[in-house]
Amino acid sequence: VNTRVTELAAVQEHDTQDIYGVMEDAQGRQTEIFQRVEALVDDSQFHYKTGRLVDQEARCSREAWAHSIGLSSAVYFELQGYMTHTWVQDQRINAHDTLIATLTTQLSSLQGHLVTTLSEIQALQAREQARA
Template identity: 40%
Template structure:
């Protein structure tokens, strides 16, 4: 009877070790999957940030392009005369 209990005990211990190793392997597999998913998420977040930056840059470029005709319209043309203060003082002397 003692031998049967010892045998059963050894069998249970071996089975427990086997389950422990299997559980360890399964846990390691899950850890590997979690790491792979975290890496994928980080890459995806980086890609989203890049897209966001590109969209903002494009938006700013479009805004600048829309403002450009208005800015050019406010600039004096080539025929515009820039007042010369020296001429103004000479003109004042001529009017006296």
């Protein structure tokens, strides 16, 4: 009976050691899983922050793009205004050039008439003096 009890005690001791080994392995795996979960939680928080930064950067880029489009439109319309103003000024200058050319022609014609009239006046004065 003692032998049998000793054998059972040895088997129980061996089984107990096996159970402790399995428990240690399970605890080690549990610790490893816990560490992985912590790393995943940290990564998740990092990815969340990164995603928020990317979203913020995208929003800022869209705002900057919209602002640049607005500025481009404003510059375009201002440039159109200047071009219209310049075109009007060119038309006025052309009209003035035409008027100056017409007036110059008329002035030359009037000067010719004046010279002719002056010659006629001088001729008439000379005749008057000759009669007198």
